[in-house]
Amino acid sequence: MTTDISGTVADRQRTRAGRRAASPGAASQVSPPRQRRPALAALALLLIVGGALVAGLLAVRMDSRVPVLVAARDIEPGAKISADDLRTARVASEGLDLIDEEFAEDVVGTYATTSIPANTLLDQRMLATDDPVPPGRAIVSVPLGGKVAPGRISEGDVVQVIRTTATDASSKPEVIGTGYVLEVSEPSTDDLGAATEGPIADLLVLDDAALSVLDAVQSEEVALAITDTGQKPDIPLQGPSE
Template structure:
């Protein structure tokens, strides 16, 4: 009997020790699993990356600010509403406005439009071109001692591509090979039929016409030669600006 009790008691002690050991293992496994489930602590950001991010943000804001300032600095300035030849008087119907950043330029602000009315273009100006004060003069092309004449631009007697602003020499050609050529005047081309959409210019496969500014004393001779189809035109200079000196030179030609 005692032997059986001792065996039962020994078995019970052994079983209890094994149970405790198993419970310990399970407890350690559970705690390890719990530790693995915990979120990892946040990584510390590198100071250099943080500084670079701040610089990028500040730089982007500065660029955006500069763009906004440039947009805000635009102001309306005058532009030409149509193509005009040299010597054209500036009137209200020839002017339009467009906003531009005009700092450092010689453009004409919209609020100064009254100051350019009544002036004249010194050079040909294209539609949409910004109006610059250097393009204008107060010298009136049709002043005392000057006259505008209409002349034909006959192919063979006119250089190709003649246009407003060109300085030309007008001569009377002979009726035969032995006749002497007679100089008539130095003139300034104010417009051509090609520029006005009314025909071809001479020397480019067809005839046209031009309006030329000459001194008044030579006007009759120029008209007579043109009417007799004996007027030749020679190009002297391209794109001459109309100013007092150039207009006085017409009378000296």
């Protein structure tokens, strides 16, 4: 009796092939582990440390800010300071002559020695305990631009205030009066450093000349001519009729 074993052998071969395929040695080669990147790890650590240092410096700077007095609105030269003229702001005031918030009561009742725009940090040079405007005199502010010779006029100068254009075209420029330069303010700038306002000269003039000077300033018809330097505020002044 003959037994056909071809089918059985074939079955066994297929079984062995299946076992070999399922064995660990026949599995696909495992990818090697990823290489570590020490440079990236060091950079991440540096960023973390740098961020912590920046945060610490900001905290220190915030701690060094102190509340100081600020002009809450525009204050005219010679004006008496009231509580409504003041507000506070926190700034780093080291090396500056700014006035701490705790002295607010002392500032109320003093006088502005110059024109103080709103939001200006107050310092001691802007204020006086005595009225800086003697009887019969007034303080006017004259922008120093164009024909007013900016950069040449300084505190202590005596100037002629001149109206450069009259209503009658045939008229010559006229002298409105003389003035004493109390102070010349620095030009103001914005956050980008661009000039927003030029320098301003605060002049002490006679009462009867003040309105004429302000009118000439408003119509941009004013010019200043220096006649003397290094003088005191009590120097005699002249009005338009003298």
